Amino acid sequence: MNLELDQDELGFREEVRAFLAEHLPQHLRDGAAATPTVFAEPDIGREWQRILHAKGWLGYHWPLQHGGTGWTPTQRYIFERECALADAPGLPVLGLKLLGPVLHAFGTPAQQSRYLPRILSGEDYWCQGFSEPGSGSDLASLKTTAVRDGDRYRINGSKIWTTHAHFADHMFCLVRTDSTVKAQAGISFILIDMRQPGVTVRPIIGLAGDHEVNEVFLDDVVAPVSDLVGQEGQGWTIAKFLLENERGGSCLAPALIAALQRLRAAGEHQPSGTGGVMMEDSDFADALARVELEAQALEVTELRILAEIAHGRKPGPQTSMVKMVASSLRQEVDALAVRLHGYAGLQLETRRPLYGNSSAEPIESKAAQVAAPAYLNSRAWTIFGGSNEIQRTIIAKTVLGL
Numbered sequence: 001m002n003l004e005l006d007q008d009e010l011g012f013r014e015e016v017r018a019f020l021a022e023h024l025p026q027h028l029r030d031g032a033a034a035t036p037t038v039f040a041e042p043d044i045g046r047e048w049q050r051i052l053h054a055k056g057w058l059g060y061h062w063p064l065q066h067g068g069t070g071w072t073p074t075q076r077y078i079f080e081r082e083c084a085l086a087d088a089p090g091l092p093v094l095g096l097k098l099l100g101p102v103l104h105a106f107g108t109p110a111q112q113s114r115y116l117p118r119i120l121s122g123e124d125y126w127c128q129g130f131s132e133p134g135s136g137s138d139l140a141s142l143k144t145t146a147v148r149d150g151d152r153y154r155i156n157g158s159k160i161w162t163t164h165a166h167f168a169d170h171m172f173c174l175v176r177t178d179s180t181v182k183a184q185a186g187i188s189f190i191l192i193d194m195r196q197p198g199v200t201v202r203p204i205i206g207l208a209g210d211h212e213v214n215e216v217f218l219d220d221v222v223a224p225v226s227d228l229v230g231q232e233g234q235g236w237t238i239a240k241f242l243l244e245n246e247r248g249g250s251c252l253a254p255a256l257i258a259a260l261q262r263l264r265a266a267g268e269h270q271p272s273g274t275g276g277v278m279m280e281d282s283d284f285a286d287a288l289a290r291v292e293l294e295a296q297a298l299e300v301t302e303l304r305i306l307a308e309i310a311h312g313r314k315p316g317p318q319t320s321m322v323k324m325v326a327s328s329l330r331q332e333v334d335a336l337a338v339r340l341h342g343y344a345g346l347q348l349e350t351r352r353p354l355y356g357n358s359s360a361e362p363i364e365s366k367a368a369q370v371a372a373p374a375y376l377n378s379r380a381w382t383i384f385g386g387s388n389e390i391q392r393t394i395i396a397k398t399v400l401g402l
C-alpha cells in the first residue's frame with residue numbers, strides 16, 4: 001500500500017489549490033470559519049455549491065454518467081482536504097453524499113432523471129428522516145407507517161433530530177410498510193415532498209442556541225408509489241448502504257488538522273495570562289501536540305481505507321473506528337479552542353449567524369466568539385450517525401468477535 005501522492009495526484013492538488021485561491025470568495029471562507037454547527041447554513045453552502053456546480057466538480061462522489069467527476073478515491077480525498085484547509089463551507093451532504101449514491105444504486109431511471117439533476121443544481125434541498133422518538137440507536141424499531149392506497153402511500157408518524165428539515169423541500173425517509181414480519185424486513189425507503197398538507201416541522205434549539213435539528217410530524221402525508229426507492233421491505237438494506245457511505249470513505253481528519261493548524265498559529269500570539277503566549281504554556285502545547293498526533297494517525301487510517309476502496313475492497317468496521325475517533329477528536333479540538341481563548345472563549349453568543357454584517361461584535365476575535373458555541377455543538381458528534389457506544393458494539397462484534 002502506497003500512501004504517498006504520485007506526480008499526477010500532486011498535479012491535481014495544485015489544480016485544486018489554484019481553483020480555491022481564485023474561486024472561493026473570502027466571505028464564504030469567513031462564513032465557514034464562523035459556523036459552529038456541523039452543517040453550514042444554506043446561504044453559504046448553496047453559494048459554494050453553485051460555484052462547484054459551474055466548474056463541474058460538485059458530484060465528485062457520483063458516477064460520470066450522472067454528472068460525477070470520475071475522480072479516484074484519492075483525488076476525492078485531496079479535494080476535500082484542500083477545501084477543509086481553505087475554509088470552504090460544508091456542502092448540502094444529505095442530497096449529494098447520502099441520497100445521490102442511493103439513487104445511483106437503487107433508484108429507477110425515472111427517479112434518477114428526476115431527482116439527481118435537481119440535487120446537483122441545488123433546486124431540491126433534502127433532509128434525512130430516519131430517527132424517531134424511541135428509535136435512534138434501535139432504528140429497526142421505527143413506527144412511522146406507509147400504507148398502500150392505490151397508486152400512492154399514506155404516511156403517518158413522526159421523525160426527530162431531522163437536520164435542516166426547516167430548509168428542506170424533500171425528505172428521504174424510512175417507513176414501516178409491513179408490521180407482520182421481522183422488524184428490519186418490514187421497512188421501506190421512500191421520498192416525501194415536504195411541501196404538502198400534513199407535514200409539520202418544529203424546531204429543536206441546541207445547547208448553543210443553534211436551530212439545526214427538528215421534529216417532523218407526518219399526518220396522512222402522501223407519496224406516489226413511484227417514489228418508493230427499491231422494493232417494499234428493502235429499506236433496511238438501503239439504509240445500511242447509506243450509513244456505510246455516511247461513516248465510511250470519509251475525510252474527517254483534514255478538517256481537524258486545519259482547525260489544529262489555526263489553533264497552533266493563534267497560540268503563538270494569544271497571551272497565556274502568565275506573561276507569555278499560549279504555545280509557551282507547556283500543558284496547552286502538550287495537549288495540542290497529542291491531539292495533532294492523533295489527527296495525523298486518523299488521516300493515515302482514512303488513507304488506508306481509501307487504498308482498500310481503490311482496490312475494490314469494502315472498508316467494513318474500520319469506518320466505525322474512524323467515525324468514533326474523529327468524533328472524539330472533534331470534541332477535543334473544540335475544547336482546546338475554548339482553553340486557548342480564555343475569557344473570550346467562554347462567551348456564549350446565541351444570535352445567528354455569527355458571520356455577515358449583522359452578526360454580533362466579538363469581545364476579542366471571531367475565532368474566540370465561535371469557540372463556546374462550537375464546543376457545545378460538537379457534543380452531538382458522538383451521537384449522530386450512530387453513537388460511539390454503538391460504534392464500539394460494531395467493532396466488538398465484527399473485529400473482536402465478541
Ligand SMILES: Cc1cc2nc3c(=O)[nH]c(=O)nc-3n(C[C@H](O)[C@H](O)[C@H](O)COP(=O)(O)OP(=O)(O)OC[C@H]3O[C@@H](n4cnc5c(N)ncnc54)[C@H](O)[C@@H]3O)c2cc1C
Pocket residue numbers: 127128129130131132134135136137138160161162163164213380383384385386387388389390393
Ligand atoms: C445534531 C444531530 C443531528 C442529527 N441529524 C439526524 C438526521 O438528520 N436524521 C436522522 O434520522 N437522525 C438524526 N440524528 C439522530 C441520531 O442518529 C440519533 O440521535 C442517534 O442515532 C442516537 O439515537 P437516540 O438519540 O434515539 O439515542 P438513544 O438510542 O436513545 O441512545 C441514548 C444513549 O444510550 C446509548 N445506547 C443506546 N443503545 C445502546 C446499546 N445497545 N448499547 C450501548 N449503549 C446504547 C447511546 O449510545 C446513547 O448514549 C441526529 C442527531 C443529532 C444529535
